Amino acid sequence: MYLALLVFASAGMLTSALDNGLMKTPPMGWLAWERFRCDIDCDHDPKNCISENLFIDMADRLSEDGWKELGYIYVNIDDCWSAKERDEQGRLQADPKRFPGGIPKLVQYMHDRGLKLGIYGDMGTYTCGGYPGTPLDKIEIDAQTFAKWGVDMLKLDGCYSNVTVQEQGYPLMSKALNATGRHIGYSCSWPAYQGGLPPKVNYTQLGKICNLWRNYGDIQDSWDSVLKIVDWFFGNQDVLIPAAGPGRWNDPDMLIVGDFGLSIDQSRAQMALWAIMAAPLFMSNDLRTISSGARSILQNKMAISINQDALGIQGRRILKEKSGIEVFQRPLSNNASSLVFFSRRNDMPYRYQSSLSKLNYTAGSYKVYDVFSDTAVTLKDSTDFVLSVNPTGVVMWYVSAPAKPSLHQFYKTGKFQAEDQNAIPYVIV
Ligand SMILES: *[C@@H]1O[C@H](CO)[C@@H](O)[C@H](O)[C@H]1NC(C)=O
Ligand SMILES: *[C@@H]1O[C@H](CO)[C@@H](O)[C@H](O)[C@H]1NC(C)=O
Ligand SMILES: *[C@@H]1O[C@H](CO)[C@@H](O)[C@H](O)[C@H]1NC(C)=O
Ligand SMILES: *[C@@H]1O[C@H](CO)[C@@H](O)[C@H](O)[C@H]1NC(C)=O
Ligand SMILES: *[C@@H]1O[C@H](CO)[C@@H](O)[C@H](O)[C@H]1NC(C)=O
Numbered sequence: 001m002y003l004a005l006l007v008f009a010s011a012g013m014l015t016s017a018l019d020n021g022l023m024k025t026p027p028m029g030w031l032a033w034e035r036f037r038c039d040i041d042c043d044h045d046p047k048n049c050i051s052e053n054l055f056i057d058m059a060d061r062l063s064e065d066g067w068k069e070l071g072y073i074y075v076n077i078d079d080c081w082s083a084k085e086r087d088e089q090g091r092l093q094a095d096p097k098r099f100p101g102g103i104p105k106l107v108q109y110m111h112d113r114g115l116k117l118g119i120y121g122d123m124g125t126y127t128c129g130g131y132p133g134t135p136l137d138k139i140e141i142d143a144q145t146f147a148k149w150g151v152d153m154l155k156l157d158g159c160y161s162n163v164t165v166q167e168q169g170y171p172l173m174s175k176a177l178n179a180t181g182r183h184i185g186y187s188c189s190w191p192a193y194q195g196g197l198p199p200k201v202n203y204t205q206l207g208k209i210c211n212l213w214r215n216y217g218d219i220q221d222s223w224d225s226v227l228k229i230v231d232w233f234f235g236n237q238d239v240l241i242p243a244a245g246p247g248r249w250n251d252p253d254m255l256i257v258g259d260f261g262l263s264i265d266q267s268r269a270q271m272a273l274w275a276i277m278a279a280p281l282f283m284s285n286d287l288r289t290i291s292s293g294a295r296s297i298l299q300n301k302m303a304i305s306i307n308q309d310a311l312g313i314q315g316r317r318i319l320k321e322k323s324g325i326e327v328f329q330r331p332l333s334n335n336a337s338s339l340v341f342f343s344r345r346n347d348m349p350y351r352y353q354s355s356l357s358k359l360n361y362t363a364g365s366y367k368v369y370d371v372f373s374d375t376a377v378t379l380k381d382s383t384d385f386v387l388s389v390n391p392t393g394v395v396m397w398y399v400s401a402p403a404k405p406s407l408h409q410f411y412k413t414g415k416f417q418a419e420d421q422n423a424i425p426y427v428i429v
Contacts, residue, residue: 016207016208017207017208017211017245017246017247017248018174018186018207018208018209018210018211018247018248020177020178020183020184020185020186020211020247021183021247022183022184022185022211022247023185023211023212023246023247023249024246024247024310024312025246025307025308025309025310025312026212026249026278026279026280026281026307026308026312027074027153027185027211027212027249027280027281027282028070028071028072028073028074028280028281028282028304028307028308029062029072029073029074029075029076029115029116029118029281029282029283030058030062030067030072030074030075030076030282030283030284030285030287031074031076031078031118031155031254031282031283031284032050032054032055032076032077032078032284033078033079033218033254033284034218034219034220034221034253034254034256034259034284035221035256035259035284035285035286036048036049036050036054036078036284037080038050038079038080038129039080040080040095040098042097042098048286049098050077050078050080050081050098051098051099052098052099052100052101052105052106055075055077055106055109055117056106056109057287057288058075058287059075059109059110059113059115061287061288062075062113062115062287063113063114063115065287065295066299067287067299068113068114068115070299070301070304071281071304071308072281072283073114073115073116074115074116074117074118074152074153074185074282075106075110075115075116075117075118076117076118076119076120076153076155076282077106077117077118077119077120078120078155079120079122079127079128079129079131079157080127080129080131081094081095081098081099081103081119081120081131082094082095082127082131082132083095083096083131084131084132085132086132090138090141091141091142091145092121092132092134092142092145102149103117103119103149103151104149104150107149107150107151108150110152111150116152116153117150117151117152117153118151118152118153118154118155118185118187119146119149119151119153119154119155120154120155120156120157121133121134121142121146121154121155121156121157122134122156122157122158122159122160122161123156123157123158123161123165123166123169123170123173123189123190124157124158124159124160124161124165125160125161126159126160127157127159127160128157128159128160133159133160133161134156134169134173135165136165136168136169136172139169139172139173139176140176140179142173142176143173143176143177143179143180143184144176144180146177146180146182146184147177147180147181147182147184150182151184152183152184152185153184153185153186153187154173154177154184154185154186154187155187155189156170156173156186156187156188156189156190157189158189158190158192158193161193163194166190166193166194170188170190170209170210171205171209173186174186174209174210185211185212186209186210186211186212187210187211187212187213187214187251187280188206188209188210188212188213188214189213189214190206190210190213191203191206191213191214191215192213192214192215192216192217196215196216196232196236197236197239198239201215203239203240203242203243204243206243206248207243207245207247207248210248211247211248211249212248212249212250212251212280213249213250213251214251214253215232215233215240215250215251215252216229216232216233216252216253217229218253219252219253219254219256220256220261221256221259221260221261222261223261223262223263223266223392225256225261226256226262226266226269226270229252229253230252230273233250233252233277234316234317234328237314237316237317240314241313241314241315241316244278244312244313244314245312245313246310246312249278249279249280249312250277250278250279250314251279251280252274252277252279254282254283254284255270255271255274255281255282255283255284255285255298256270256284256285257270257271257283257285257294257297257298258283258285258286258287258290258291258294258295258298259284259285259286263392264293264294264297265390265391265392265393265394266392266393267293267294267297268297268372268393268394268396269342269392269393269394271297271298271300271303272303272328272340272342272371272372272394272396273328273340273342273394274307275303275304275306275307275330275338275396276306276314276315276328276329276330276338276340277314277315278307278309278312278313278314278315278330279307281304281307283298297372300371300372302369302371302398303371303372303396306330306332306338306371306396306398309330309332309333310333311331311332311333313330313331313332314330315328315329315330315331315338316328316329316330318359318360319359321352323345323350323352324343324344324345324350325341325342325343325344325345325350325352325389326341326342326344327339327340327341327342327354327359328340328342329359332398334401335401335402336398336399336400336401337398337399338371338396338397338398338399339359339396339397339399340394340395340396340397341387341389341394341395341396341397342389342393342394343389343390343391343392343393343394344392345391345392346391346392347391348391349388349389349390349391350388350389350391351386351387351388352386352387352388352389353384353385353386354384354385355381355382355383355384355385356379356380356381356382356383356399357381357382361381361399361402362381362402363381363382363402364380364381364402364403364404365378365379365380365381365402365403365404366378366379366380366381366399366400366401366402366403367379367399367400368397368398368399368400369397369398369399369400370395370396370397371396371397371398372394372395372396381402
């Protein structure tokens with residue numbers, strides 16, 4: 001009953017999402033910031049500077065290397081794309097040297113390949129990088145400009161502003177985007193600038209005006225940074241879980257899998273925990289040179305399908321063991337669920353013993369798929385299992401709906417075997 005109850009409890013808290021029809025599952029794609037920052041030095045670093053070429057390269061990789069088919073369709077520009085001044089009509093304009101075709105050319109390039117283009121702005125006087133921001137009196141013109149260019153998503157940052165401006169500006173931009181008639185996904189950095197928690201942050205309101213929002217600080221290319229984010233999001237899960245749902249997502253920030261800071265085990269951990277959180281999956285890495293190990297984690301179909309589950313219920317941490325093992329669970333469609341066993345240990349692989357009934361699963365037999373080893377076993381709720389979790393790594397499961405234990409199993413030797421599960425004390429997964 002545990003899972004069914006969880007579903008109903010969350011459904012009772014549903015509030016309506018921003019009514020632009022977008023992002024019913026967490027958006028997926030690529031975002032420039034973490035990996036490429038504000039590198040505008042195209043004379044010395046033409047391949048890695050923020051320019052038309054970088055986004056074209058990433059679009060080529062997304063469409064030719066199997067990413068697009070898996071759902072990674074957004075190619076998102078972050079800060080430092082614009083000229084330092086608005087044009088004569090007061091409109092934002094791309095830096096003509098680095099974006100000679102302007103944003104419309106990039107939009108066309110994306111749309112021709114079945115991809116979408118995201119752009120970046122800032123609800124304040126300047127962007128964080130010191131480029132023109134969008135003060136209150138420029139909201140309408142900027143929304144119109146983005147729509148005219150054909151962009152598909154806007155990330156609106158919050159540098160160089162204050163509580164009052166943000167309180168007015170974020171809802172106004174939502175209205176202004178709607179008024180353009182173009183369906184533009186709207187990512188609000190607002191809560192991250194207000195500490196991410198009530199009473200300063202009103203998640204009911206955010207769900208009505210934004211499709212996703214950054215709640216917390218920027219991710220950096222390190223395991224330490226991933227852990228800080230994980231601790232904050234799961235430490236505040238009772239506030240954050242009801243805020244999420246189809247069309248409205250908490251955003252723990254970009255995937256750094258494929259960069260320099262994470263081992264393979266840590267990369268699996270980030271992917272698994274982002275899937276459990278129903279987080280947007282924006283990679284910030286170099287898709288031109290990504291290793292096959294990182295690629296296979298980011299392209300793991302089962303992890304992606306768990307992330308993209310249609311119910312859109314954000315998962316939670318259900319156990320913090322003294323041993324340093326933490327267990328996370330997300331309810332999924334068709335009475336299925338996902339479990340993640342995460343090790344915070346630093347010594348050696350840890351053998352964790354439990355059973356589905358100890359994790360409050362109802363009686364029955366379950367099909368369990370191991371997401372990263374691509375194996376499956378059938379597990380009765382009462383059967384003890386032992387799994388080996390690497391230091392700073394995870395084991396991730398997709399757990400099917402329970403099937404009633406079948407009678408012929410009990411009777412297969414001609415007599416009733418009530419203690420059948422004890423015949424095999426452990427299943428080693
Ligand atoms: C604007 O909002 C209305 C009402 O909420 C909605 O029906 C419509 O689809 C929205 N349009 C766009 C372009 O987001
Ligand atoms: C917030 O910023 C606006 C615009 O810069 C300014 O007019 C206003 O006085 C500021 N409010 C506070 C409380 O600092
Ligand atoms: C939060 O926002 C909702 C929807 O806009 C509103 O009805 C509610 O009163 C707000 N809650 C608080 C505590 O301000
Ligand atoms: C899910 O579980 C509920 C309650 O046990 C049951 O009524 C329903 O038929 C199940 N749905 C599926 C798709 O298995
Ligand atoms: C299982 O349910 C009990 C009783 O509701 C609860 O105290 C316990 O924390 C739950 N365990 C897990 C792993 O969710």
